[in-house]
Amino acid sequence: MTTPKKRTPAETWEAIEDDAEMDRILALSKEELDAELRADGFDPAVERARGVALANELLAARDGRNKWQDGASAKLDAARARLASRPTRRGKLPRVELLAAIDRACNDPRLGVRASVLYRNRGGGEATDEQLEEILAQLEALADQAAAEKDDAEKK
């Protein structure tokens, strides 16, 4: 929403006139509209066809984008559900074991470069034990997701 800006008398009058002109144009019959466009130097048939073609093109693009967004949204929901349903780890792992588990995950071919990037972005070896726990949980969730995606692909 735009923030309203107080109008001067001239701007107010122009707004009222523009409003009336909108109504006038929208009340024109097709024939009247065509005649006015011709007077402006346009070919109404050509312009009408351009309008339809542009709209069809944009609607098709929007359809494609919506499908992609819906698919991505479904994947995200599934990943969140998997993360939420993961059992909580029993007890804390010592730092050495945490680092070893993360190292294994980073070398897991199913996760590829995603694991190393996630580990590095979250602080790498500088991370606290708590942060390492979180990183490991996320890497395990990623591994689960990779497995689920592989299953889906095989079913198809």
Add this chain to the structure above:
Amino acid sequence: MSTPPPPDRAAVLAFLRKQEWGDLRLELLRFAMPRCKSRELAEDLVQDAIIKVMTGDSSFDPSQHPSVARYMMGAIKFALADERKSARARKTVALSRGRSDDDDVREGDHLQATNAFSEDVAVKVDLFTRRITELRGRLARDAVALALLDLTIAGVDTPAERAAATGYTFEAIEAARRRMQHHAAAVAREISGDDPLDADDERRAEQAERGDQAEQEGEVA
């Protein structure tokens, strides 16, 4: 004023699918042409308005703006105002950079032109101020139309914002808008200057007013 919730994507798309885009393009071009210096600019503004609505890169929501054509015409007006602002800024920069000693010789001419310009502006300010005052007087007994005039002055233009600000229904606001146009046309004739609303608008406004008289009672939502 509270921000409305984001529009339902599927509802917006369904609404857009139902539109006659060929006719809409023509209506937008007709609106843009007299306001633009060139056909190219008019076509660009129309194209941009359509693309923004169709790609979702605008705030268009059919529940807030019942007419997509009016919404896009409004967008064209805003875009044109931006275009004019940019052009003025470019001109100012060019003038300040291009100033030379010879300009001092022309300073007298420049001042004369500036004074003439100021007088012209003063005349216009006076004309439109008198028109607004007269219009306000004519609407004195029409509370909805008067509220609408105040909202127009305040720059509140969308039907939903107007309905929210006044508590009147969309229909009541629409009817009041036509009554205000009718009186504005009469005022423009009475206090003459350029561009009074044309006779067709006047005729339609009169028809609308006849139909709206019955609506004036009980139009509070």
